[in-house]
Amino acid sequence: xxxxxxxxxxxxxxxxxxxxxxxxxxxxxPGHGRLMKExxxxxxxxxxxxxxxxxxxxxxxxxxxxxxRRA
Numbered sequence: 001x002x003x004x005x006x007x008x009x010x011x012x013x014x015x016x017x018x019x020x021x022x023x024x025x026x027x028x029x030p031g032h033g034r035l036m037k038e039x040x041x042x043x044x045x046x047x048x049x050x051x052x053x054x055x056x057x058x059x060x061x062x063x064x065x066x067x068x069r070r071a
Contacts, residue, residue: 003028006041007050009057013037024048 001008008028011019019025019040025048028039042048 003030003041006043007053008039008041009053010038011040011057011060016040
């Protein structure tokens with residue numbers, strides 16, 4: 001999804017933690033002042049592949065373990 005110009009995806013909490021720690025995104029705030037633990041917001045200028053994150057998110061919400069080698 002897109003929110004305020006950012007690409008936003010739902011991923012496992014530990015994966016979001018790792019991406020935030022590496023500087024590849026930040027926790028998504030839907031505007032209520034509460035950061036979402038399983039949602040990652042990625043800036044348009046990010047070098048991280050949006051397509052790879054989208055595939056990973058689709059696998060996660062479908063109940064499959066994501067293959068992070070593609071990310």
